[in-house]
Amino acid sequence: MVQDRHCLDCIDLGHQLMELVTATRSAAGSKDKGLTLTHGQPSSMVRMSGKTAISVAGLHKGYGDHDVLTGVDLEVPEGSVYALLGPNGSGKTTVVNICSTLLTPDAGEIRVSGYDVQRESDQVRRSIGVTGQFSAIDDYHTGRENLKLMADLNHLDRGRAKTVVEGLLERFELADAADRRAQTYSGGMKRRLDLAMTLIGSPRLIFLDEPTTGLDPRSRRELWQIVREQVADGVTVLLTTQHLDEADQLAHRVGLLDGGRIIAEGTPAQLKSRVPGGHVEVQFTNAAALSEVAAVLPEATSDPDALTLRMANDGVASLRRLLDRLDDDAVTDLTVQSADLDDVFLALTGHAAETRDGAEDETKLERAR
Ligand SMILES: Nc1ncnc2c1ncn2[C@@H]1O[C@H](COP(=O)(O)OP(=O)(O)OP(=O)(O)O)[C@@H](O)[C@H]1O
Numbered sequence: 001m002v003q004d005r006h007c008l009d010c011i012d013l014g015h016q017l018m019e020l021v022t023a024t025r026s027a028a029g030s031k032d033k034g035l036t037l038t039h040g041q042p043s044s045m046v047r048m049s050g051k052t053a054i055s056v057a058g059l060h061k062g063y064g065d066h067d068v069l070t071g072v073d074l075e076v077p078e079g080s081v082y083a084l085l086g087p088n089g090s091g092k093t094t095v096v097n098i099c100s101t102l103l104t105p106d107a108g109e110i111r112v113s114g115y116d117v118q119r120e121s122d123q124v125r126r127s128i129g130v131t132g133q134f135s136a137i138d139d140y141h142t143g144r145e146n147l148k149l150m151a152d153l154n155h156l157d158r159g160r161a162k163t164v165v166e167g168l169l170e171r172f173e174l175a176d177a178a179d180r181r182a183q184t185y186s187g188g189m190k191r192r193l194d195l196a197m198t199l200i201g202s203p204r205l206i207f208l209d210e211p212t213t214g215l216d217p218r219s220r221r222e223l224w225q226i227v228r229e230q231v232a233d234g235v236t237v238l239l240t241t242q243h244l245d246e247a248d249q250l251a252h253r254v255g256l257l258d259g260g261r262i263i264a265e266g267t268p269a270q271l272k273s274r275v276p277g278g279h280v281e282v283q284f285t286n287a288a289a290l291s292e293v294a295a296v297l298p299e300a301t302s303d304p305d306a307l308t309l310r311m312a313n314d315g316v317a318s319l320r321r322l323l324d325r326l327d328d329d330a331v332t333d334l335t336v337q338s339a340d341l342d343d344v345f346l347a348l349t350g351h352a353a354e355t356r357d358g359a360e361d362e363t364k365l366e367r368a369r
């Protein structure tokens with residue numbers, strides 16, 4: 001895995017400058033046209049790794065008059081991890097559902113494991129595993145029964161099913177709880193069982209839709225480790241996430257989904273290099289003090305309702321400039337945070353990572369916790 005990653009990073013070096021330099025702000029200035037990047041880089045990676053596991057070109061999908069995907073292009077080389085990063089409602093699950101044949105695209109050329117998702121959907125289904133955003137577990141069955149059910153659906157013979165199920169229970173640390181109903185499992189256990197069910201048929205390509213949402217830090221790390229083991233075995237992974245750190249931990253490449261398109265793409269290091277210092281957030285006691293400071297720091301964004309001001313942390317000089325303008329009595333809290341999804345969106349699009357469907361923005365919720 002480490003070697004894979006280094007290899008891919010090397011391949012990307014020659015394209016890094018091109019990727020970042022070709023990012024051009026749309027003259028139209030509409031919300032869904034922050035940046036556009038050329039998509040020349042994946043093809044060279046494909047040549048190096050041999051085959052393409054997922055290829056999406058010109059994908060469009062709408063629900064009624066709501067255009068959700070308006071031209072998504074992405075390529076995932078075999079044996080690599082691609083993270084689709086985006087806020088609530090940006091269309092991550094829609095992309096996963098289309099690639100895994102659960103949804104029909106309105107337009108576009110989508111090939112998965114070499115098969116066309118519409119014309120050869122059976123072959124696609126046989127080649128993939130999917131861990132959906134919402135659990136596929138039957139709560140009234142035990143962990144072992146859920147896995148056996150999945151083994152039956154995958155047409156594993158009895159002997160093989162037993163070996164695979166017991167192996168997965170051990171590997172996913174569920175052996176002790178195997179005969180308990182899944183409804184008694186913790187969130188982390190359910191997520192592990194979900195992933196184990198996905199792996200029953202030993203798919204070479206797996207889709208993980210927000211695999212760690214709702215998990216505590218330790219469970220997240222455990223799940224990341226399981227994903228890494230899969231990748232070390234040569235499995236290709238397309239995962240969706242709202243967390244930059246998750247993409248950073250797992251992905252060779254990251255695509256930022258916004259306004260129906262991939263607006264930026266690159267290695268996690270490339271994306272993070274756009275937002276080197278994360279941000280500083282200041283909590284004010286009153287609106288007057290907030291607007292006074294906001295007026296002299298045009299690069300900062302303020303939220304008058306929450307009485308907060310947020311500014312990119314570009315180093316000591318910018319921190320000092322901020323601190324010089326703060327009055328002790330007017331501030332209740334000051335936090336310095338490493339880069340998150342909002343920082344990336346702000347840096348690359350000039351606007352925050354807005355939700356598209358009115359759902360709560362988990363990144364904001366997490367910040368508030
Ligand atoms: N069946 C449907 N009918 C109508 N609109 C839908 C349907 N499914 C999804 N949408 C809309 O499409 C948009 C994209 O939804 P999608 O679930 O793909 O987003 P997402 O990025 O996965 O969001 P989240 O982070 O909340 O999981 C949203 O605005 C959603 O409301």
Ligand SMILES: [Mg+2]
Binds near residue numbers: 093133
């Ligand atoms: Mg989703």
